[in-house]
Amino acid sequence: MTTPFGSYELTRFPEDPRDQLRAWDAADEYLLRHLDAGTGDHGPVDLSGAGQITILGDRWGALTTALAAYHPVQITDSYLARAGTAANLDRAGIGTAKSTVRLLTTQDAPPERIDVLLVRVPKSLALLEDQLYRLAPHVHAGTVVVGTGMVKEIHTSTLKLFEKILGPTRTSLAEKKARLIFCTPTATSTRAVDPWPVTYTLDEDAGSGAGLTAVNHAGIFCADRLDVGTRFFLQSIPNNTNGARVVDLGCGNGIVGTAVAVADPKAEIVFTDESYQAVASAKATFRANVQRERERADFLVGDGVSMLDPGSVDLVLCNPPFHSHQATTDATALRMFAQSRKVLRPGGELWVVANRHMGYHTHLRRLFGNSEVAASEPKFVVLRAVKQEERPRPM
Numbered sequence: 001m002t003t004p005f006g007s008y009e010l011t012r013f014p015e016d017p018r019d020q021l022r023a024w025d026a027a028d029e030y031l032l033r034h035l036d037a038g039t040g041d042h043g044p045v046d047l048s049g050a051g052q053i054t055i056l057g058d059r060w061g062a063l064t065t066a067l068a069a070y071h072p073v074q075i076t077d078s079y080l081a082r083a084g085t086a087a088n089l090d091r092a093g094i095g096t097a098k099s100t101v102r103l104l105t106t107q108d109a110p111p112e113r114i115d116v117l118l119v120r121v122p123k124s125l126a127l128l129e130d131q132l133y134r135l136a137p138h139v140h141a142g143t144v145v146v147g148t149g150m151v152k153e154i155h156t157s158t159l160k161l162f163e164k165i166l167g168p169t170r171t172s173l174a175e176k177k178a179r180l181i182f183c184t185p186t187a188t189s190t191r192a193v194d195p196w197p198v199t200y201t202l203d204e205d206a207g208s209g210a211g212l213t214a215v216n217h218a219g220i221f222c223a224d225r226l227d228v229g230t231r232f233f234l235q236s237i238p239n240n241t242n243g244a245r246v247v248d249l250g251c252g253n254g255i256v257g258t259a260v261a262v263a264d265p266k267a268e269i270v271f272t273d274e275s276y277q278a279v280a281s282a283k284a285t286f287r288a289n290v291q292r293e294r295e296r297a298d299f300l301v302g303d304g305v306s307m308l309d310p311g312s313v314d315l316v317l318c319n320p321p322f323h324s325h326q327a328t329t330d331a332t333a334l335r336m337f338a339q340s341r342k343v344l345r346p347g348g349e350l351w352v353v354a355n356r357h358m359g360y361h362t363h364l365r366r367l368f369g370n371s372e373v374a375a376s377e378p379k380f381v382v383l384r385a386v387k388q389e390e391r392p393r394p395m
């Protein structure tokens, strides 16, 4: 990426040589050009004397890397974005020591005072709403607020959120299908209250989840209702876990793992997701339904199950993602299946719910040597694959 601040070699995370997608786009470039111009059409932005710079929602660290000389704080909900940023900074010879760049998550306390707030508009309007509410008390009347996104990502509802939570807002002309958002914060004592997190109770048709409470932080998958695929999964997952070590992989609000914990108090549940908001939701969902001290659970943010030991898991339950940021892809699901095979003990099982048309049975059969349909309905299937004993290779 060539910018007025320098040229950088950037990659997405985890790095995959077959990945054709760039780690930056025209929205990142537009914002960086605007900042360099110093006197944009929204007044001067002199970064060297600007004070504290906070970057919200940087996708793969393009903004943070280009602006590293100004000691920004990055705030992201994505473990992959954070790890990608760290790798890109490293490649540019910039560390993440406190004195250079600080990488925070949506669950961390924001900087005390923010003088420049740069917002890469996230896919989730709810996440934007929640984060603007969280940051608003740290913004002052002199804070320069500039948002950026592709034209297709910025809607009237996006601008209304900036207006409602921070102050008067307008947009730039589009350049290369990207647009900037200019917002002038006003000190107001009548700010509405952040509506997140939200909770709902599962109805009696939700299988082993019936009657449980789901707690949802902003931005997570299906935050306001039970997903139809998850509902079908809850109606189909095994109920004979017998104290097993079970992973709720890509846990979202953690309702699947919590249902197992309620049904089998001896089971040890590991909740994992790449979203900090999701793992916080899973923790809250678990606590809302499982009060007893002796319940065993871990809540881990990371890429799939890459943080678990090989052969350490009895059962993996997964409703895999079909998007990575804006792109529709099965790459993450396939990575999750391969990782699952590694962490399962011989005889351990991976259960997957998916839209029938994803055709995951072929991938599972290739990876595990077997795959059977555990449950099916017109739109969804639940597939089960069993890890086989490793056969010694012939000499």
Ligand SMILES: C[S@@+](CC[C@H](N)C(=O)[O-])C[C@H]1O[C@@H](n2cnc3c(N)ncnc32)[C@H](O)[C@@H]1O
Pocket (backbone or CB within 6 Å): 080, 220, 221, 222, 227, 230, 249, 250, 251, 252, 253, 254, 256, 272, 273, 274, 275, 278, 302, 303, 304, 305, 319, 320, 321, 322, 332
């Ligand atoms: C389809 S949602 C399922 C959420 C939840 N299990 C449910 O059924 O409601 C997929 C989840 O995978 C998570 N995810 C995406 N990429 C991931 C990755 N590389 N590692 C771990 N989780 C990931 C998403 O954040 C999302 O919560």
